[in-house]
Amino acid sequence: MITRTEFFRCHQEALGFAPDKEKHGAIAASADATLYVVAGPGTGKTACLAARILKLMLVDDVPPDGIVATTFTTKAAAELRSRVLDWGFRMTGQLADDKRLSKAKRAAASSLDINQVVTGTIDSLCQDMLLRYRDPGNQPPVVVDEFVAKTLLLRNGLFEDGRYKSNRFDELLMRLGARATRFGWNVGTKADILSAAADRIIHDRVDTKKYSGVRSIDEKYKRDKLLSAVRSYATNLGERMMLDYPRVEQEALTRLEAGGLSTFLKRVRAVLVDEYQDTNLVQEQIYFQLAKACGGALTVVGDDDQSLYRFRGATVELFSRFGERTSGEGWIAKPIFLQTNYRSSERVVRFVDRYARMDAQYQTVRAKSKPPLKTPMSAGAGPPVLAMFRDTTEELAEDLAGVINEVFDGEGLSIPGFGRIRRDRNAGSVGDAALLCSSPRETRNGTPALPGLLRTSLSRDHRIKTFNPRGQALHDVDVVAILGGALLTCLDPDQRIETAVFLTNPTRSTFQCWRQATREAKTFQKNAGQIIKGWEARDRSRKWPERVSALELLYSLSAFLPDLRDDPEGQVYLEAFARQLSACEQVSNFGGRVLTSSDGNTDAKGLSMADHSVRDLLQHFLGPIAAGAVDVNEDLIEDFPRNRLPVLSIHQAKGLEFPLTIVDVGSSFKSNHQGHRFKRFPISPTSAQAMEDHFRPYTPLGAPQRSGVDRAFDDLYRQYFVAFSRARDVLLLVALNAARPDGAIANVAMGWCRDGTSTWAADPPYVEI
Structure with missing residues (x-):
C-alpha cells in the first residue's frame, strides 16, 4: 500500500512522534521475519506491537484478519486493541488526506478495515477457533471460568471417593505444595494445589502413563489417586460439554496438530505475542502451529526478568531460549532489545537495573546479551530511592501512614538535597500511590501485618482509606x-x-x-x-x-x-x-x-x-x-478507587505503574526464622519448583537442569524486580530494622545474593527517612 518511508512519516505526522531506534528495527522488519523482542519494564512494548501490526497492514499489505495478536490478560488485550484502533484510524485518516500520495494509496488507506485484526488472550483465541471453526455437527464447547472449575474440582476431584480424607493423598498434595506442616491445611488449600497440579499436567504435556509407571507401590498409589481425581473432574466437564481454560488450549492444540482448523489457518499471515515470558508448553506449541501456517512470521515480546506466573505453569525458558526453540522449526529468530525506560525517573531505573545485575548466578538464566536499562535524555533524575526502617511493625505502619498523609494531604515529604515530594495539587490523589507486598493479607498467623496496621493508622489518624479486598479470607x-x-x-x-x-x-x-x-x-x-x-x-x-x-x-x-x-x-x-x-x-x-x-x-x-x-x-x-x-482473585478487581490507597500483591501489580510505589521488603522479618525464608532467602523449593521437579521428567521438556532452590531464588529476584520497576517517580522500601542489609537476616529484596553476601551492606543504594 505505502512504502516504509511513507509509513514512518505518517507515524510522525498522525501521532506526533516517531518510534525510537530500538523499536524501529522491530517495526520495520520484513513481514515474514521471526522476531525475539526482549523488552525491559517501561520500554513501550505495547507501542512497539501496535506499530508493527499497523506496518504489516499498511506497508506489507497483510489483510487485517490475517494478523493474530495475543497478550496475557483480558485488560492488556483490550489496551493493545484500543491502541491499534486509535493509532490505526488516525494514521489511515492522515494517509487518506495526504495529497503527496497517489489516489490509489489514499483510497486503499481509507478502505482498510482495521477492526478485523484478531486480538485477545490465548484462551479467547482458542475459544474462538473452537467455536467458529468447529467441524459440522460438533457442539460448541461451553467454556467455564475459575469459579465453575473450582466447584467441580471440589465435588469430583476431592469429595468424590473420599479423596479429601486420604492421608496418603494428602502427603502427595503437601509435597506438591511444598508444605512442611499441616498448619492451615484445609479443603480450600487442597483444592488450590489439586487445581494447580491438574493444570500443570496439561500445560507441561505430561505423559500420564509414564508418570504413573513408577516402581514404588506407595508412590504409584498416590499418583494414581491424583490422576483419578483429575480424570473424574475432566469426565464431569466432558459430560456437561464444558471445557476449562487449560482444556480449551489443549483441545485447540490437538485440533491444530491433527490438521484441523484449516479454514482459520489459511487466513493467518502473522502472529504476534506479548508477555511471552509467561507462556507454557501447550501455548508455545499453539503459537508454533500458527506460525507454521505463515512461514515463521512470529513476533514474541516479553521480559524474562518479569516472569511472575511460574506458579501457574509458566516456563520462562521458553522465552529466554526462544532462539534455540525456533531453530528446531527452521526459523532464525532475530533478537531485538528494548532498553530505554520511558516510565520511571533516572534514579529508579538505575536502581532497578543494578538490582537485576546483583546476583552472579541469576545472570546465567537471563536472556543472552541483555543490555542495561537506561532512560531517555529527557528523563529527570527524580528523588533518590528511599527506605524506611523501624523497630516494630506497628511503628513502621504509623510512620508510613504519616509519610503518606504528608505527601497527599500535607506540605510534602522533605528529602535532604532534593526538596519536597508532594502530590500534584491539581490532579493527584492517594490513588497515585500503592503498597506492594508478597501477600496483601492483613493478619498472618493471627498477628496483625503491615497492610492491616496501615489501614488502621491511616483511617484513625489521617482519615485516609485503603483498598484491599484481598486483605482477609x-x-x-x-x-x-x-x-x-x-x-x-x-x-x-x-x-x-x-x-x-x-x-x-x-x-x-x-x-x-x-x-x-x-x-x-x-x-x-x-x-x-x-x-x-x-x-x-x-x-x-x-x-x-x-x-x-x-x-x-x-x-x-x-x-x-x-x-x-x-x-x-x-x-x-x-x-x-x-x-x-x-x-x-x-x-x-x-x-x-x-x-x-x-x-x-x-x-x-x-x-x-x-x-x-x-x-x-x-x-x-x-x-x-x-x-x-x-476467594477474591485478581480478575474480580478491574479498577482501583482514586481516593484510596491500593494494597496489592506484587503479582497483582504486574503491568501497572504508580507515581509513588511502596514495597514491603521485610515488615514481618523480626528474626532469622526458617518459616519465612521462602519469602526472602530460600533453602528449599516453593510450590512452583516442587511441581516442576515432580512433573517435568515426564514431559517433552525433561527434568529441570537447575536445582529447585536455585529456581526459587531466580523467581524471588524476578518478583522484586517487578515490584521495584512499578515506580514512576518515587520508590520507597519499608522493613523492620532487623532486616537491614547489614544485619543477620538474609533477604534478596535487601541486596543479598544467594552466595550469602550482602551487596548493600557497605553501600546502600537508598536514602533513609
Whole structure:
C-alpha cells in the first residue's frame, strides 16, 4: 500500500512522534521475519506491537484478519486493541488526506478495515477457533471460568471417593505444595494445589502413563489417586460439554496438530505475542502451529526478568531460549532489545537495573546479551530511592501512614538535597500511590501485618482509606459473614437440610459462625427482617411462585448491607458471591433456583425435591465460600478507587505503574526464622519448583537442569524486580530494622545474593527517612 518511508512519516505526522531506534528495527522488519523482542519494564512494548501490526497492514499489505495478536490478560488485550484502533484510524485518516500520495494509496488507506485484526488472550483465541471453526455437527464447547472449575474440582476431584480424607493423598498434595506442616491445611488449600497440579499436567504435556509407571507401590498409589481425581473432574466437564481454560488450549492444540482448523489457518499471515515470558508448553506449541501456517512470521515480546506466573505453569525458558526453540522449526529468530525506560525517573531505573545485575548466578538464566536499562535524555533524575526502617511493625505502619498523609494531604515529604515530594495539587490523589507486598493479607498467623496496621493508622489518624479486598479470607470478612448467615437462614432456617447433606466439619463450623453473625447484626435484622421471615415461611404461602432465583434473594439481602452496596471493597465481595452462584447455576440440576413447594415425596434422608434445590445451593454456592475454596482473585478487581490507597500483591501489580510505589521488603522479618525464608532467602523449593521437579521428567521438556532452590531464588529476584520497576517517580522500601542489609537476616529484596553476601551492606543504594 505505502512504502516504509511513507509509513514512518505518517507515524510522525498522525501521532506526533516517531518510534525510537530500538523499536524501529522491530517495526520495520520484513513481514515474514521471526522476531525475539526482549523488552525491559517501561520500554513501550505495547507501542512497539501496535506499530508493527499497523506496518504489516499498511506497508506489507497483510489483510487485517490475517494478523493474530495475543497478550496475557483480558485488560492488556483490550489496551493493545484500543491502541491499534486509535493509532490505526488516525494514521489511515492522515494517509487518506495526504495529497503527496497517489489516489490509489489514499483510497486503499481509507478502505482498510482495521477492526478485523484478531486480538485477545490465548484462551479467547482458542475459544474462538473452537467455536467458529468447529467441524459440522460438533457442539460448541461451553467454556467455564475459575469459579465453575473450582466447584467441580471440589465435588469430583476431592469429595468424590473420599479423596479429601486420604492421608496418603494428602502427603502427595503437601509435597506438591511444598508444605512442611499441616498448619492451615484445609479443603480450600487442597483444592488450590489439586487445581494447580491438574493444570500443570496439561500445560507441561505430561505423559500420564509414564508418570504413573513408577516402581514404588506407595508412590504409584498416590499418583494414581491424583490422576483419578483429575480424570473424574475432566469426565464431569466432558459430560456437561464444558471445557476449562487449560482444556480449551489443549483441545485447540490437538485440533491444530491433527490438521484441523484449516479454514482459520489459511487466513493467518502473522502472529504476534506479548508477555511471552509467561507462556507454557501447550501455548508455545499453539503459537508454533500458527506460525507454521505463515512461514515463521512470529513476533514474541516479553521480559524474562518479569516472569511472575511460574506458579501457574509458566516456563520462562521458553522465552529466554526462544532462539534455540525456533531453530528446531527452521526459523532464525532475530533478537531485538528494548532498553530505554520511558516510565520511571533516572534514579529508579538505575536502581532497578543494578538490582537485576546483583546476583552472579541469576545472570546465567537471563536472556543472552541483555543490555542495561537506561532512560531517555529527557528523563529527570527524580528523588533518590528511599527506605524506611523501624523497630516494630506497628511503628513502621504509623510512620508510613504519616509519610503518606504528608505527601497527599500535607506540605510534602522533605528529602535532604532534593526538596519536597508532594502530590500534584491539581490532579493527584492517594490513588497515585500503592503498597506492594508478597501477600496483601492483613493478619498472618493471627498477628496483625503491615497492610492491616496501615489501614488502621491511616483511617484513625489521617482519615485516609485503603483498598484491599484481598486483605482477609473471603469467608472471614464481617459483612460476608452477615450475608452468608442471612442466606442460610432464608434457605434453611431450621438447619434440617444442612444436617442431612455432606459438608466438611470446617464448613459446618463456618456456617454456624455466619448464622451467629447474622443474629448479632441487629440493624440488618431489623431492616431485612421481613424478607427473611417471608423466605422462612415460603412453603406455607400460596403467593410464592414455584421456582425463585437465588440471585434475586442475594441482591435483595445485600440491599440492606450498605458495605456491600456502597463500599468498593464490599462490591468486590458481592461480585465474588454472584460469580460463585453463577457457578452453582451451571453445575446444579436446579439452575440456582429454589423450589418453593413439594409434591410430598422424599428420599432416604427425608429430603423432598424442594429440599434438594436448597441442598445444591448449600453444597455448590455457599459451601465452597465457607470452605475457603473461593476467594477474591485478581480478575474480580478491574479498577482501583482514586481516593484510596491500593494494597496489592506484587503479582497483582504486574503491568501497572504508580507515581509513588511502596514495597514491603521485610515488615514481618523480626528474626532469622526458617518459616519465612521462602519469602526472602530460600533453602528449599516453593510450590512452583516442587511441581516442576515432580512433573517435568515426564514431559517433552525433561527434568529441570537447575536445582529447585536455585529456581526459587531466580523467581524471588524476578518478583522484586517487578515490584521495584512499578515506580514512576518515587520508590520507597519499608522493613523492620532487623532486616537491614547489614544485619543477620538474609533477604534478596535487601541486596543479598544467594552466595550469602550482602551487596548493600557497605553501600546502600537508598536514602533513609
